[in-house]
Structure formats: structure tokens, C-alpha cells
Amino acid sequence: MSFDLLESVRNLFSGNVISQAASKLGESEEGIQKAISAVVPTVLTGLLHKTESSGDAGGLLNMVKGAASEASPSSIGAALQGGAGGLLTKGAGFLKTLFGDKAAGITSMISSYAGIKESSADTLLQATAPATLGTVGQYAMQNNLNAGGFASFLNSQKDKIVGAIPGGLNLAGLLGLGGLGELGSKLGSMASGLGHTVGNAATSTVNTVKQAGGGGGKWIWSLLLILVAIILLWYLMRGCGGNKGGETVVDSVTTNQLADSAGTATPMAAPEVARESIQVTLPDGTVLNAYKGGIEDQLVTFLKDNSKAAGKDVWFDFDNLNFKTGSAELTEESMQQVSNIGAILKAFPKTKIKIGGYTDKTGDAAANKKLSQERADAVVTALKKLNTNAAQLEGAEGYGSEFAKAAADAPDAERKKDRHISISVREK
Numbered sequence: 211m212s213f214d215l216l217e218s219v220r221n222l223f224s225g226n227v228i229s230q231a232a233s234k235l236g237e238s239e240e241g242i243q244k245a246i247s248a249v250v251p252t253v254l255t256g257l258l259h260k261t262e263s264s265g266d267a268g269g270l271l272n273m274v275k276g277a278a279s280e281a282s283p284s285s286i287g288a289a290l291q292g293g294a295g296g297l298l299t300k301g302a303g304f305l306k307t308l309f310g311d312k313a314a315g316i317t318s319m320i321s322s323y324a325g326i327k328e329s330s331a332d333t334l335l336q337a338t339a340p341a342t343l344g345t346v347g348q349y350a351m352q353n354n355l356n357a358g359g360f361a362s363f364l365n366s367q368k369d370k371i372v373g374a375i376p377g378g379l380n381l382a383g384l385l386g387l388g389g390l391g392e393l394g395s396k397l398g399s400m401a402s403g404l405g406h407t408v409g410n411a412a413t414s415t416v417n418t419v420k421q422a423g424g425g426g427g428k429w430i431w432s433l434l435l436i437l438v439a440i441i442l443l444w445y446l447m448r449g450c451g452g453n454k455g456g457e458t459v460v461d462s463v464t465t466n467q468l469a470d471s472a473g474t475a476t477p478m479a480a481p482e483v484a485r486e487s488i489q490v491t492l493p494d495g496t497v498l499n500a501y502k503g504g505i506e507d508q509l510v511t512f513l514k515d516n517s518k519a520a521g522k523d524v525w526f527d528f529d530n531l532n533f534k535t536g537s538a539e540l541t542e543e544s545m546q547q548v549s550n551i552g553a554i555l556k557a558f559p560k561t562k563i564k565i566g567g568y569t570d571k572t573g574d575a576a577a578n579k580k581l582s583q584e585r586a587d588a589v590v591t592a593l594k595k596l597n598t599n600a601a602q603l604e605g606a607e608g609y610g611s612e613f614a615k616a617a618a619d620a621p622d623a624e625r626k627k628d629r630h631i632s633i634s635v636r637e638k
Contacts, residue, residue, distance in 0.1 A: 245324035251374035256308035268357040274347035279545035281344030289337035301336035492557035538584035570625035583608025
């Protein structure tokens with residue numbers, strides 16, 4: 211099933227979000243619902259137009275990735291409750307980036323169309339922009355999109371986004387277009403051009419080698435090695451969509467399950483994670499973008515299954531959680547999965563969890579244990595910052611290399627399985 215960006219964003223606006231917005235802004239729920247129906251495609255259209263007009267697909271890709279952790283109903287609610295600070299300020303910045311000095315005109319159009327106050331329309335735009343763009347960012351990270359893949363993805367969603375713009379909005383005129391049908395005319399060629407950057411570099415290197423003649427010096431062999439590396443990189447980018455921003459990390463988490471130090475336990479078996487994007491629907495209507503077989507998929511399935519009991523022997527591994535090298539600082543991309551766990555806990559309010567941190571046997575055991583504790587603590591802290599109910603978090607414990615199976619001198623592919631952060635479901 212192909213990914214539907216517009217529908218994924220719309221799913222964030224549950225009845226509770228609409229009611230909360232109406233109450234907070236002093237508007238009718240009908241007015242808020244109508245405004246949202248215009249706000250969501252308007253923000254996405256702004257992203258389409260900005261990507262095409264600026265030509266900076268890479269910069270805008272980084273922008274939406276930075277908002278990935280905001281793609282949840284709880285973030286929208288927090289923005290509505292946050293007054294003029296925090297997420298509203300972030301949303302205002304996004305709108306300024308997309309629409310420039312035309313942002314005020316967008317607000318007026320939404321207000322007039324939905325029959326709500328301009329101040330209400332302004333708050334709605336600022337509150338929903340991070341979640342809307344964050345949904346794009348989540349998809350981009352899950353599918354490892356590079357700038358070309360990002361432009362291609364937007365182009366694939368263009369028709370449905372533009373088709374959702376209400377007829378009463380003159381968005382094309384405000385953006386300086388003859389019609390919304392003009393959008394996307396450059397995205398396809400932009401994606402192709404960005405995608406062939408590496409290929410062009412390889413061609414250039416080949417020409418350089420040819421021009422060098424038949425001297426056969428060592429430097430020619432160096433050029434040939436560079437060429438091989440470029441071709442390999444090009445192949446990987448075509449297959450995987452590029453990297454996630456080039457940040458070096460040491461802990462790409464696996465699905466290997468380890469026991470709690472509190473007692474002997476039989477770890478839960480976990481299927482190999484297939485990197486197939488899916489949507490996980492929670493009992494409160496929240497829809498999460500996740501991976502098939504990933505922690506969200508496994509955890510929600512477990513929590514919905516009344517035949518499965520919680521306990522200290524029940525563990526699930528994060529599969530998209532990374533830290534900056536040698537530190538306890540979560541990468542920006544990791545906040546997507548942390549946010550998903552926060553949403554799951556909110557949807558299952560009786561659930562209580564504990565976070566465990568593990569390392570391999572490389573290095574000093576005491577230092578490893580300290581680092582694993584700091585990393586487990588960092589995940590708990592991140593969950594608390596998402597307004598997760600503290601009563602559902604039963605702390606964090608770093609086990610270091612205590613349960614590591616691979617020897618310190620084993621290949622990294624084996625030691626990698628011992629480096630992970632896990633969730634133990636203590637109550638459900």
C-alpha cells in the first residue's frame with residue numbers, strides 16, 4: 211500500500227484535538243474542523259512550492275526531519291496549550307520559511323474561509339505546522355530519503371495535496387501562480403538532477419583517467435579506486451535513498467532481546483526487522499508511522515493481546531534509536547521513535563515500563579556500565595519531555611556489558627547485537 215501523506219497528517223487531528231482547539235480558542239468545533247481541512251493542505255502546498263521555487267531540497271529535507279518528533283496529536287495539543295512559546299514559536303518559524311511575508315495573507319484566508327477569528331487561525335497554523343511537516347520528516351527518515359528522493363516523494367503526493375485545497379482559497383494567487391496546477395512542474399526534473407549528482411561525478415573521474423594516458427602511475431590506480439568507491443556509493447544511494455544526514459553513531463539497535471539483571475528470564479523472541487514502512491493505529495485513534503516488526507509494531511501487538519502477561523522478562527528493543535559517538539546524546543532522528551513510544555504509553559495508560567541500556571564488551575567494563583546508564587536515563591528524560599505520565603516510567607538501568615554475548619575481539623557485526631536500548635513492560 212502506497213503512503214498517503216495527506217491522510218497521514220489528517221489522522222493526527224482526532225476528535226479530542228478538535229475539541230481541545232475549539233475550547234482553547236473559543237471557537238465552534240465545526241469552525242475548527244473546517245479550518246483544519248484548509249490548514250493541512252495549505253502547509254503542504256507551501257512546502258511543495260518552497261521546494262520547487264528555492265531549489266533547496268536538501269535544506270528543506272533537514273527542516274522537516276527536525277520536526278519529526280512533533281508529528282503526534284500530543285504535540286498539537288501541547289502547542290495549543292503552550293501560549294506564545296515553544297512549539298507555537300517553532301510553527302511560526304516554519305510558516306515564515308514556507309510563505310515569507312505572505313504568511314499573514316494565509317492567516318486571513320483561513321479565517322475568512324472557516325468563519326473563525328484571525329487570531330484563532332494564526333494559532334491553528336502555528337500549532338499544526340510542526341506536526342504537518344514532521345509527518346513528512348518521519349517518512350523521509352524511515353525511508354532514508356536524500357534530497358532527490360525527497361523531491362520525488364513530494365512530486366508523488368502533489369496531486370492529492372493540491373486537490374484538497376478548498377475552492378474558496380485563492381492560494382495560487384497568493385503564491386504568485388497562475389493556478390495550483392503549475393506546482394510540481396520542476397520537482398520531477400529536480401529529483402532527477404539531484405539523483406544523478408554522484409553519477410556525473412563518476413563520469414568525470416572516468417574522463418580524468420582517460421586523459422591521463424597509459425602511464426600507469428600509482429596515482430591512476432588511486433583514481434580508479436576512487437571511481438570504484440563512487441560507483442558503490444551511487445549504487446547504495448539508488449537502493450536506499452542516501453544516508454540519514456551523515457552523522458556518525460555507534461549504536462544502531464538490533465532486535466536481539468536480553469534478560470533483566472533482576473532475575474533469570476527467558477527473553478521474548480523477536481522477528482528480524484523488515485524495513486517496510488507501516489502505520490500502527492493506537493486505541494485513541496493516533497496513527498504512528500513505523501517499521502513492520504519494529505518496536506512500535508511489536509509493543510502495540512503485545513499490549514493488545516490479553517493472553518500475554520507483562521513482567522520483568524518481557525523486553526522489546528528499540529530498532530531506530532541512535533546516540534552520537536561515545537555519548538548519551540540522542541540523535542535528532544531518534545526522537546521519532548521516542549515520540550512514538552510516548553504516544554503508545556498515552557494510549558495504554560495502565561502500561562508501565564522500564565528502560566534498559568546495554569553495551570558490548572569492548573573497553574572498560576565500568577565505563578561501559580556508566581555509559582549504558584546515561585543512555586537509558588536519556589531515553590527516560592526524552593519521554594518525560596514529551597509529557598509522558600511519570601507514573602508509567604519505572605526508571606532506567608544500565609547493565610553495561612553484563613549480558614554481552616560476543617567477545618571483545620569479535621567482529622563488529624557480532625558485537626553490534628550487544629549494543630542496544632530496550633523496554634521492559636512491567637504492567638499492562
